Amino acid sequence: MKKLIIVIILAIASFSCIKEDQDPEFLPFNGNGNITAFLNGAKWESPIKFTLTDSLVCNSNRITIPQSFYLRGLDDTEYIWKHLSVGYIQPTFDKQSASFLIRNYLASTNGNTPAPQYFTSVSFDALSSRYELDTSKVGDFLQLTHYDSKKKEIYGEFQLSFILTYRGTSEPNAPDRIEFTQGKFVAKAPEEWFQWDKKM
Numbered sequence: 001m002k003k004l005i006i007v008i009i010l011a012i013a014s015f016s017c018i019k020e021d022q023d024p025e026f027l028p029f030n031g032n033g034n035i036t037a038f039l040n041g042a043k044w045e046s047p048i049k050f051t052l053t054d055s056l057v058c059n060s061n062r063i064t065i066p067q068s069f070y071l072r073g074l075d076d077t078e079y080i081w082k083h084l085s086v087g088y089i090q091p092t093f094d095k096q097s098a099s100f101l102i103r104n105y106l107a108s109t110n111g112n113t114p115a116p117q118y119f120t121s122v123s124f125d126a127l128s129s130r131y132e133l134d135t136s137k138v139g140d141f142l143q144l145t146h147y148d149s150k151k152k153e154i155y156g157e158f159q160l161s162f163i164l165t166y167r168g169t170s171e172p173n174a175p176d177r178i179e180f181t182q183g184k185f186v187a188k189a190p191e192e193w194f195q196w197d198k199k200m
Helices: 002-015 098-107 191-199
Strands: 017-021 033-039 042-058 064-075 080-089 117-122 126-133 141-148 153-167 177-188
Touching: 033 153, 042 080, 042 177, 064 191, 080 098, 080 141, 098 126
Parallel strands: none
Antiparallel strands: 017 042, 033 042, 033 177, 042 064, 064 080, 080 117, 117 126, 126 153, 141 153, 153 177
């Protein structure tokens, strides 16, 4: 009987999955992709960092089961830096609405990833203005469209709006709203993050 209990315990340990979280705010911004969009009607381009923030890793074979992704754009070409931060992107090729992204944020147990937001700064750490995601805008979305296994690249599209919540003295004319339209992005990503698609 004791041997049977030991075997059961070992089996559970070997096949259990451990939740792994990363803090994207403290990851070095080594861009692995690019983004293009219209920001309040003006063409905008930026490098991005696309990363896995929540996952389950199974001990038996170290298979990574993605729980959510994080996309961060950083445009530091001008005095006022522009930051786009969208986390809680689910591993699916379906469209994800703005309200869906916020619900994922509220339901998440990973306290490291901030709520989806847009903000500006003077250099890296001096906050200028901050915007929160507008969940009332009908039609706004983010979508992972497809993964290219040969190029090891993930592709996506988005249209998102943000509402001003803080206007700093360094940017007195900051607009009340930020709207991204016709957004597209591509980033390098390992194929193991997208094995779920093959099972659909």
